Amino acid sequence: MRTTVGIIGGGPAGLLLARLLHHEGIDCVVLEARTREYVEQRQRAGMLEQGTVDALRACGAADRLSAEGLVHQGIELRFDRERHHIDFPVLTGGRTVTIYAQTEIVKDLVALQLADGPPLLFQAEALTIEKPESATPVVRFLHEGREQTVHCDWVVGCDGFHGIARDTFPAGTGRAYAHDHPYSWLGILADVAPSCDELIYARGAGGFALHSMRSAQVSRLYLQVPNGTDTADWPDDRIWDELAARFAIDADWTLNRGPITAKSVTPMRSYVHEPLRHGRLLLAGDAAHIVPPTGAKGLNLAVSDVRLLAHAFAELHRTGSGQLLDRYSESALARVWQATRFSYDMTAMLHTRPDADPFDDRLQLARLRRITASRHAAAELAANYTGLPLEP
Incomplete structure (x- = not known):
């Protein structure tokens, strides 16, 4: 198998990246180790930032979101037996958030991908990523009882915290920052x-x-x-x-x-891996960073990562310039660390330490x-x- 972008992981990050690339005319293959039923039932996040909603709408994946999502104008803080409302539109110039379960986002993206998108293979377990430093990295994976390969120009690891992508970085080429x-x-x-x-x-x-x-x-x-x-x-x-x-x-x-x-x-854990790129292997979502859920940033950070990647691949596809891909790790990490700081501050402010x-x-x-x-x-x-x- 041959493709431009090999995507490991069929969660919201990998599926959305595939959809965004499809809209840009860039071919890709998505490898998901679990069954379709499993990924469509995983209970995860449900609060979507304005930018996440905008990204889903832009790639045609927001029909049910628009009909069923619950738009929220703010949040309520409670302490000392008092309630206090934080009004988002007033404080941000009109921005809101939307409640729509990650399980539903995955269902929407899977349906679109299977209907008219590039290949999406379930029960396709990525085994190794070979030659990530070369111009043609190779992903070996197990599917339908036999080992297969996909030759890529680029590989994006959207395979979560326990996936193989981050572990492919050679010793000494990355550093992890963590707090439990x-x-x-x-x-x-x-x-x-x-x-x-x-x-x-x-x-x-x-x-x-x-x-x-x-x-x-x-x-x-x-x-x-x-x-x-x-x-x-x-x-x-x-x-x-x-x-x-x-x-x-x-x-x-x-x-x-x-x-x-x-x-x-x-x-509750905070974790950031630096950098997010080694050769032609790039990390996105939980493969690269974890935040405590207090600030509702996990899913939204994953979407931010793949939006940056989609912009970068589109520039490469249209102009031949790899400048945005060269800046991807730096650009994504700047946002990741701000979200990590915010999530940590929210967590420390509201939780009682033992x-x-x-x-x-x-x-x-x-x-x-x-x-x-x-x-x-x-x-x-x-x-x-x-x-x-x-x-x-």
Whole structure:
């Protein structure tokens, strides 16, 4: 098999990159190790920045998003039993965010790819990336019971944190920066209408809680829990009682309860790999960076990466210039580090550290008070949350 861009990973990053390249007339092949059913059911992010929504619309993948997505004008911060609204359009000149589950984005992109896009192979496990320093790198993969190869001009690793792309970088050519946070999130999906119109970020006496949603009928909620927590130790009633306590305010508000259909525990980690390019191998999305989900940046950063790559490949295709590809790692990492900083700051401001003392507690409250009392501070939060401008 021969292609211009070999894409490893059929998640939202790899699928969107393939769609953007298809619109530019650039051929590619997508290799996904899992089945179609698996990738279309993986529960992941659901908050889309304005730029992510714009990118999906631009490549014709937003019909259902436009019909079913929930546009949010802001978020609510809760602390000291008070509620404070952060108005995004007022603070950013009109920008908003949209709730639309990553599972639905993947379904939309897969359907488009299979209908009229370049090859998308499921159960195609990438085994090795050979000769990434050469003009014709080769990806060896296992598909339909036999080993096959795809010869590429470029390879893009969108294969997640545990994929092979990042590990292909030779020793000494890259560096990892990581921070493990001293707590995790217990996340649930519940078949119950959301108790709010917009996301609620709460700092309660027992720790952090987040009220999100996947649709008008499905709620997504999270609790800060100790690392190593077992979901078996959290029966449904305990989860709902703890959520109600952390969201409690001195006003008339009730947390809707319903059947919990899924539970999971997610460790909180920050991770950045530098650089994002070795020879003709490029990294995008979780293969290159991980952020704690507090700032809702993971999926949106992956989309930013592939938008930059699509611009760069389009320039190479139209003009023969590789300048944008040469700048890709630097451009993407500048945005990645800003999102990493924002996610870290949001996490530190809202979560209770196991070793926190009263001084730490008062500092957290001071940060929250600053945001809710200062238009400048609130605007900084809103600008980062809705997404910073993309600069190739």
